[in-house]
Amino acid sequence: MKYLKLFEELKVDTYRSAARGLSKLGNIDSVHKKRAKELEEWADTKEYRNLGTFNMNYRHTIEGFKKNPILPFYLSHIHFDEMSFFESCIAEKETTEYGLSLMCSFYNEKTDVCLGFMLVFGVIWEDGKFHIDKMKVEVSDTYLFSDRQSAVKFKKFLNNSNDWLPKDNKQDEDLDIKNQFMLYSTAEDYQKVIDSIKNINVNSLYQ
Helix, strand or coil: CCHHCCCCCHHHHHHHHHHHHCCCCCCCCHHHHHHHHHHHHHHHHCCCHHCCCCEECCCCCCCCCCCCCCEEEEEEEEEEEEEEEEEHHHHCCEEEEEEEEEEEEEEEEECCEEEEEEEEEEEEEEEEEEEEHHHHHHHHCCEEEECCHHHHHHHHHHHCCCCCCCCCCCCCCCHHHHHHHHCCCHHHHHHHHHHHHHHCCCCEEEE
C-alpha cells in the first residue's frame, strides 16, 4: 500500500467502502479480494494513527540501521483469527494450545516493515464442549515492545477500545466467534477471553 501514500489521504470510511465493493468481485483468490484486503488494512493503519507510535524490537539487519534496532511502529491491524479458530478448534474438536488468537500487527513507514505478535488461547475439549485454557503471548523471533511505556500504552488501548472485540458475522456463522462459543462453550468462557486480554500482564509485552 506504499503507493497510496504518494497521493492525498482520504477518509477512513472511503477506504473501507472501496474495500467492501472490491470484496464482492471475483473469487476468494482474485486480485480484487487481495486489493480489498490491502485497502481494509490501510484503513486500519490510518484509524490507529491517533495512538502514536510504539517502540519495538526489530531483530534483523536493515540497510542504514544498526543491527537489532529499536524502531517506532504504528498499530496497523488487530483482529481475531476467525478462520484458524474454526479450522483448528471447532472443526477438529480437539484440545489444542492454539485455539484462538488475537493478531496484533504493527507498521514502520520508513522501512516499510510489518511485524507483530499474537495473544493465544489454548482450548480444552471434553464431551463435545470446549473450555478456554490460559493465554500466552506468541511471537515470531522477538517482535515485542522495547520498553514498558509502549507496553502500557498498548494495554490502555485494549482496555479503552472495542475495535479488537470479535465482530458479528451474520453471513457466515461458522466464522462468528461469539456464536461458536454459544454453541460449543459458555458465555463465561467467552468473557474469560475478553477479560484475560484486558488484564494482560504488561511485563509479558516488552523486553
